[in-house]
Amino acid sequence: MIFKQEPTVPAKTLCSNCMREFQAGGIFGDPNSPFGVCPECEEIFEHQQGQDLKKYVDNLMLPTLVVNSDLRVIAFNGSFLKAFCEWSPKPIGLLTGELLGCLNALLAERCGGSTACLDCAIHRSALETLNTGKLQKNIRAQLTRLEGGRKVRRELLVSTDKLGDLVKITVDSFYTVLEPFSDDI
Secondary structure (H helix, E strand, O other): OOOOOOOOOOOEEEEEOOEEEEEEOOOOOOOOOOOOOOHHHHHHHHHOOOOHHHHHOOOOOOOOOEEOOEEEEEEEHHHHHHHHHHOOOOOOOOOHHHHOEEHHHHOOOOOOOOOHHHOOOOHHHHHHHHHHHEEEEEEEEEEEEEEEOOOEEEEEEEEEEEOOEEEEEEEEEEEOOOOOOOOOO
């Protein structure tokens, strides 16, 4: 039996910033990921910031991610990936809590939709910066997640800064509480 190979159609990707469909292959154009950043949004960022988004984020030393107005991740650097992610392919398009591995992001309401999210310092400071343009510096945050099949808590200091229509979230410092702890943190 002979099988006819169908011609491959280039993958379509959804822009994490403007939510338009585009041909995969932008700066984060991972063909295995349904999200990325379209060339138009890349160009807008470059015009606003004077350099392209990928280069800007990669040059930052601290773990950093950039989110859009829906708090969907559109960029992150290697430091962030090393400190917080076990994802492959790259997780462009996830909500912030999903990328951080927050247990509340696994609920049906997802990141930003549960009552616990009202108390989330990361969520609140990113929205505050988005709405007011004000820099938030060294904000204390807690994050409960699973690591190695074990529930742990991460204590973080985060800063947020506005980049045009986007928000940069920087993790200034963090540590993991490994011992058992109460569920009512």
